[in-house]
Amino acid sequence: KQEVTQIPAALSVPEGENLVLNCSFTDSAIYNLQWFRQDPGKGLTSLLLIQSSQREQTSGRLNASLDKSSGRSTLYIAASQPGDSATYLCAVTTWDDYKLSFGAGTTVTVRA
Amino acid sequence: EAQVTQNPRYLITVTGKKLTVTCSQNMNHEYMSWYRQDPGLGLRQIYYSMNVEVTDKGDVPEGYKVSRKEKRNFPLILESPSPNQTSLYFCASGTGGAGNTIYFGEGSWLTVV
Numbered sequence: 001k002q003e004v005t006q007i008p009a010a011l012s013v014p015e016g017e018n019l020v021l022n023c024s025f026t027d028s029a030i031y032n033l034q035w036f037r038q039d040p041g042k043g044l045t046s047l048l049l050i051q052s053s054q055r056e057q058t059s060g061r062l063n064a065s066l067d068k069s070s071g072r073s074t075l076y077i078a079a080s081q082p083g084d085s086a087t088y089l090c091a092v093t094t095w096d097d098y099k100l101s102f103g104a105g106t107t108v109t110v111r112a
Numbered sequence: 113e114a115q116v117t118q119n120p121r122y123l124i125t126v127t128g129k130k131l132t133v134t135c136s137q138n139m140n141h142e143y144m145s146w147y148r149q150d151p152g153l154g155l156r157q158i159y160y161s162m163n164v165e166v167t168d169k170g171d172v173p174e175g176y177k178v179s180r181k182e183k184r185n186f187p188l189i190l191e192s193p194s195p196n197q198t199s200l201y202f203c204a205s206g207t208g209g210a211g212n213t214i215y216f217g218e219g220s221w222l223t224v225v
Contacts, residue, residue: 043202043216044214049213089154099171
């Protein structure tokens with residue numbers, strides 16, 4: 001069974017600092033990996049999707065890398081802003097059964 | 113506008129009273145899925161569907177039923193709700209395939225007393 005772990009569980013940084021969020025998974029036979037953002041009481045918004053054949057994806061201040069062999073992904077958020085405060089979740093789709101497994105998330109607070 | 117719409121958004125019901133949470137998407141997506149989110153347990157997949165009339169169990173299917181008679185709709189049925197099904201439920205859809213970006217609904221808060 002795929003296990004997805006996110007470290008740290010919570011992170012508080014001053015505005016302008018770069019954020020580094022980590023995600024690890026146990027089964028490297030993945031279809032893709034996605035990073036989501038969730039605001040309190042709200043649904044999830046997809047930030048980046050990395051297909052299994054890709055190494056990274058970038059969107060604005062966000063960059064996500066994928067090392068499938070070691071079972072790791074990292075989300076970088078450059079020059080953080082208070083509006084980046086949210087919970088960030090990574091999710092992995094496993095190849096054989098197409099199940100989507102989520103990590104528990106990293107809750108980020110960016111202090112003004 | 114691309115949307116995944118869930119109803120109801122908030123519901124308090126009593127143990128044993130059958131209920132259905134509807135989910136509809138307007139993006140012609142083949143893939144649809146239901147999740148529940150609980151404090152300390154994160155998001156867990158209940159059921160998913162790769163296409164019309166094709167459904168599969170996720171990690172926590174007990175006590176739930178689904179059907180996929182039309183591509184756009186994927187209702188979640190609780191035949192006899194129990195208090196341990198009190199949770200925040202999300203419906204999601206996607207195109208399928210390796211580039212399957214997932215779109216989520218706003219969530220349905222369900223309380224079973």
